[in-house]
Each structure stands twice: as structure tokens, then as C-alpha cells.
Amino acid sequence: NAGVTQTPKFQVLKTGQSMTLQCAQDMNHEYMSWYRQDPGMGLRLIHYSVGAGITDQGEVPNGYNVSRSTTEDFPLRLLSAAPSQTSVYFCASRGQGAGELFFGEGSRLTVL
Amino acid sequence: AQRVTQPEKLLSVFKGAPVELKCNYSYSGSPELFWYVQYSRQRLQLLLRHISRESIKGFTADLNKGETSFHLKKPFAQEEDSAMYYCALSYQGAQKLVFGQGTRLTINP
Numbered sequence: 001n002a003g004v005t006q007t008p009k010f011q012v013l014k015t016g017q018s019m020t021l022q023c024a025q026d027m028n029h030e031y032m033s034w035y036r037q038d039p040g041m042g043l044r045l046i047h048y049s050v051g052a053g054i055t056d057q058g059e060v061p062n063g064y065n066v067s068r069s070t071t072e073d074f075p076l077r078l079l080s081a082a083p084s085q086t087s088v089y090f091c092a093s094r095g096q097g098a099g100e101l102f103f104g105e106g107s108r109l110t111v112l
Numbered sequence: 113a114q115r116v117t118q119p120e121k122l123l124s125v126f127k128g129a130p131v132e133l134k135c136n137y138s139y140s141g142s143p144e145l146f147w148y149v150q151y152s153r154q155r156l157q158l159l160l161r162h163i164s165r166e167s168i169k170g171f172t173a174d175l176n177k178g179e180t181s182f183h184l185k186k187p188f189a190q191e192e193d194s195a196m197y198y199c200a201l202s203y204q205g206a207q208k209l210v211f212g213q214g215t216r217l218t219i220n221p
Contacts, residue, residue, distance in 0.1 A: 031207075033209075035211075040121065040213055041213060042116075042118075042198060042211040042212050042213040042214050043156075043198065043211040044211070045208060045209065045210070048207065048208065050207060056207070058208065059210070090156065092156075097206055100158040100161075101148075101158065101209065103155045103156040103157070104155070105155055106155075
């Protein structure tokens with residue numbers, strides 16, 4: 001049982017480049033979310049989805065796009081990377097209600 | 113606005129000593145509170161949630177609505193408790209989870 005899988009684990013981008021962080025879960029969870037983790041700031045919610053075809057913004061959505069075409073996948077897109085987006089990104093999913101969030105291993109992104 | 117505050121970025125205690133990681137929240141509704149932990153080279157994972165009232169790995173946390181706190185406690189620290197701990201608040205019908213800044217706990221031998 002893989003749980004939540006994120007790729008890539010590491011990525012270096014130049015300012016202005018675009019990329020997609022992939023997230024997939026095999027637990028049939030309806031809820032999926034993306035967080036960024038920065039020193040001294042904890043984890044901040046970027047976007048979330050409560051089911052296929054439904055997405056919404058979190059605390060820090062600017063500069064990021066998401067889509068949810070299937071229950072399993074929830075990719076995070078950076079259309080034009082900026083140095084301020086250098087961070088560790090976590091994807092997480094859970095079933096119905098306010099239950100346990102299951103996290104991926106994280107993706108470390110550096111924007112030069 | 114919903115907010116979670118963990119006042120200590122770093123906490124260091126000796127093995128066998130009591131541990132208390134502080135968490136205060138700001139929320140006008142009925143809170144759902146959690147503690148998550150990230151051990152070295154492991155994924156972030158749930159430690160405990162207030163509604164379950166469980167003791168996990170010797171840790172307990174009591175919700176104090178009067179003081180808007182959800183402090184994490186353990187009477188006797190062990191070296192394997194060294195980790196990053198995050199307090200989190202669920203709101204908006206459980207659609208959003210806001211995390212505190214985290215406390216890095218180090219247990220000295």
C-alpha cells in the first residue's frame with residue numbers, strides 16, 4: 001500500500017520556469033491538499049480538493065494552480081516560478097470528515 | 113481569523129524529565145485539534161487528536177477551551193521522542209487545517 005506518493009522529491013528551477021508537482025493516493029480518499037513548509041512558519045495550505053472536479057484555495061494560493069480530474073491525482077502547477085516559492089511541498093489526503101491526514105514524503109523545490 | 117501558535121521553536125529536555133509542548137489557538141467555533149509529529153527522515157504523521165482522548169506513545173493533550181490551549185504532555189521523555197511537533201486546528205467543516213509554526217523537541221541522554 002503506497003499511500004500518498006509525490007514526485008519529484010527534489011527539483012531546481014530557474015525563475016520564470018514552469019513545473020508540476022505530482023501527487024497520487026491509492027486510499028480512495030476524497031480530500032486532498034497541498035501545503036508548503038517554510039522555516040519558522042509551519043505548514044501553510046496552498047490549495048485543497050474535496051473530490052474530483054472540485055478545488056478551492058487555501059491560505060497561500062497565489063502563483064499555484066491545481067486540478068482534480070480523478071480521485072487519485074492532485075497535481076500542483078507552478079506557472080512561472082519565483083524564488084519566494086523555494087520551499088518543501090507536502091501533499092496530503094484523508095477520507096470523509098475531520099480525520100487523520102496522510103502525508104507524502106515531500107518535494108524540495110529550489111528556485112534560483 | 114483562525115490561528116495556531118506554538119510559542120517555542122526549540123525545546124530541549126533530558127531523558128526521563130517531563131515534557132510539555134505548548135499550543136494556543138484562536139477560533140470562534142468549536143475546535144477540532146490535532147498534534148502531528150515528524151521524526152527524522154519520516155513522513156509527517158498524526159500523533160493524537162483531542163476528540164479521541166487517547167494516550168499515544170505516552171503523550172496526552174487536553175483541550176482547555178477557557179485558555180484556548182491544547183498543550184502536549186508526557187511525564188517521562190524518551191530519546192525517541194526527539195522530533196518536530198506541529199499543533200493543528202481543523203475548521204470550515206473540516207475542509208481546512210491550519211498548522212502552528214512547529215516545535216523541535218530534542219531529548220538529551
